[in-house]
Amino acid sequence: ETGVTQTPRHLVMGMTNKKSLKCEQHLGHNAMYWYKQSAKKPLELMFVYNFKEQTENNSVPSRFSPECPNSSHLFLHLHTLQPEDSALYLCASSQGSPGNEQFFGPGTRLTVL
């Protein structure tokens, strides 16, 4: 059973909507990550937070806005998305320095109409 939870598990939204994805880790880790997983493509790192400070932004468009209020919670705010943003969005966490073994949540399956 994973110690990383994500809500919602499925989300369908229009291009003009605003929605947020939530991630919570119950493992006492200090680093948290957002990844995008599209069909037939590798997992792509989007953002990294360490002790709630952003340490990595992998050239992600501004229509994706992360928020990390504390080391246990991570949000991804979405607005004016495009159909090509449809993907599985995975959250992960790790202990110690970012780059250690990561524990993944089950993901949010996002469909943009």
Place this chain on the structure above:
Amino acid sequence: GQNIDQPTEMTATEGAIVQINCTYQTSGFNGLFWYQQHAGEAPTFLSYNVLDGLEEKGRFSSFLSRSKGYSYLLLKELQMKDSASYLCAVRDRAPDRGSTLGRLYFGRGTQLTVWP
């Protein structure tokens, strides 16, 4: 950047042994991970190699050759539940990232199907 290559699909039968290869080209190597991902589920950690050689963990083993930029995941006594995608991920060195150890770069994954 990184270039990670692994086969797209493999099939095998129950009880057999399968080897999933991963080759990589990296500007700075700092470890290689294997993850298992069942359809619709989170990737789960299987193994980690940073030095050359074989790491064995039950039915699963992982091998690394840094000079060849090569790793494999060996699965023995295959079971139906082993049908999943297997992801190879390489961690690079972090030259100026302060406290971070480096970023993970993932391959596209190898979809393994185990037949009865």
